[in-house]
Amino acid sequence: MNALLQHLGISLRLHLRNKMALLYGYLFPLIFLVAFAVLYRHERIPLLRHMGELLTVAVLGGACFGLPTTLVSERERGVWRRYRLTPIPTWAVVASTAIARYLIVLSAGLLQLGLALAIGMTFPKHPFDLFVAFTFVAFAFIGLGLVIAALADNVPAVQALGQCIFLPMLIIGGVAVQLAALPLWAQHVSAFFPGRYAVEALQATVSGAGFGGARFSLLALALSGIAGCVAGAKLFRWDAQQRFSARSGKAWLVPVFGAWLAVGLLAEWRGRIAIPVDREVAPVARAKVKVPPVAVAPEPVRSPPIESPSAMVGASASTGTVMPPPAGPVAVMTPPAVTPVEPVVPGRPLTPPPPDPLWMHITKKEIDALDYNLPPDHGIVSPMAGRDEEAEDYMRDQVESIRSKLPFWPPGTDGDDLRCVRNLLYVAAVPDAIQLPVERYLPRVVFEYLIDTYPREKLTKILTWIAMTPEQGMVIDDLSDLGVEGTAGDPMVVRERAYLYAIKFVARLTGRVEE
């Protein structure tokens, strides 16, 4: 035990003295964090929805590069040969190396978390679950790191092998690029890489339901980890003279990739491939029922009209999860209090007299107070084509088809005006969230439809109200009846994008943006 602790202590100390290791272990994940913070700067809570990805990158870097680089370079120098001359069993040194690596990635993860909190991220919802999920992720990737160390004969081979596993996981494995943004085939491929489950498990504990939402992911990580550690131990080489190609027992690689395959097949079998859609997304819309989802979440209404919603600032909102709109002067404006109303049961007519909708009382002051500091129209987030900008040939048909269907699209025509406008915003928001080629053109189509359908003043008020209460209403994530394939999967993203388009539209309606 003393031997193990001594070796652990030395391993950690040497890690801290190694500039390259520090660069890979700490600076690299921080660069990712900063890059993500910049890339997703328009999200309302910085980085909250990306902690799973960021922590996974930190563990992947430490376990798939850091661990095998240390192991293989020590083996090349003969350090492991020297250990072998002592009575300490090889497994004990391997275990202590793995534990040291766990502590190193844990410290990198904490550093990331700390920085994210400093930037303004809210505290993870389930901190204990996060710690356990992180441990599972580290276990899975340390197992993988041991396998890479066994496969690689020298340090350049570690780099090459590591990249072969790291890059696909980053790009089509759901680690750096959100699965929702990937084509379906890539989502199928991602099910066979542990990276996806790492992100899912971590994200569930940061902003989701905790373990409850991550059981399959944890199982997948445990399986990959066990297979990796067993194979890594069986294939372990302490002598650099033993080349991998010349050694026996290569069959131990089968369980490693077998575990990945089994997890992928299990995911396919259980239909877990398409990214999980949050329960919050309107079930009616997903089921393509032609009746607008009146009953599910009534828009806030109140009976006695008051002069202005801003008069109610400070009174608590009764809709439960309402979050203040993002930054700037808007942040101080909580949505007006709403007198709770009885949930409306479908089929039962609304009791007369119908209450006055809140948006009617929006004032110029509130319109001015919106945060017009918006992402550029030519960027990745909430792009919007100019008035005279024509879609390229190959997508023109799709854009025109959606334009012609909009006036007959039930969620955009049935129900009260606020609901319809909000739903129409999703026609711009969902393609943006999933980065469809038509994402630039649909906002223009929606905007033109809105101007043609609603009086400008009324539309401005409704849009302002939506921008002030982005958490309200149900999200429609499935636009397949308009011919848009794919779903964003995360209602938060769709809400954010709808919020951004609402303000972009207000900016155009009020002349803040010249057209």
Add this chain to the structure above:
Amino acid sequence: MSAKVLVRDLQKRYAGVDAVRGVSFAIEPGEIFGLLGPNGAGKTTTVECLVGLREADSGQLEVCGLDARRHPQEVKQRIGVALQSTSLQDQITPREALKMFGAFYRQRTDPETLLKRFSLIEKADARFDTLSGGQRQRLALALAFVNQPELVMLDEPTTGLDPQSRRELHDDIVQMKQDGCTVLLTTHYLEEAERLCDRIAIINHGRIVATGTPRELMAQRRGAQSVRLVTGRPLDLARLAQLPAVQDVAGKDNEATFHTTGATATLGALTQWLGTEKNEIIDLQVRAASLEDVFIELTRDPEKR
């Protein structure tokens, strides 16, 4: 007292080659035993089997009274090993290395004592990558002593060292013997073996070809002195070989080397012959057979012999 190391009919084959083909020897407690042989003769393989780095195919291996093939871990507790070119992590310091390696054993020596004994005090907290070759080798020796071993095995400990460092290391090895330690030393420096070893085994092509004290081995060639001759004009080597008691003539032009079993008779005839030929002697050296001569004789390729 029984032997510290007993090797009987050790066989080891790898990569399709018989590296060791029936090696047997015994090392008595307290002696410095040298294992000599050309590169690839099987020295390192023999040592690696003894220290548990390789598994022997067959044969008996007894170290410190223990069956080394059945209880390798127990053997490791009692021996110290310094392999050729031991390298540690760049960032580790000698003090840390001694402390950590000490923790791997039941019995250990205080790092300070070892740092002093191997003159590493000044470099105790320097990173490994800043140590000189001699300092690294001294650290390797110090590491071999962390567990107060009864037996140390040193595999080519002075290879690649400058003469000064080599001399210091020789003193260290002699000190080990004086401290009551048994030492197994492999080397291909013959003067090192001659100077340090109580007994020597010469290994060639995986077999022991001679064993004995340096004196005994040299005695095998007693009476066959070697002669080196340089003359003013070219020599007729065929004529030289016909002189009394001359053997193994080699050389060309006006240089020759040969052995003689009767130096007086040979030299008498030689000076007479050169005198009649008016060929001046420029250099003439006669010396007794050295360990090197024995070694070369024993390890020479049979076809060239």
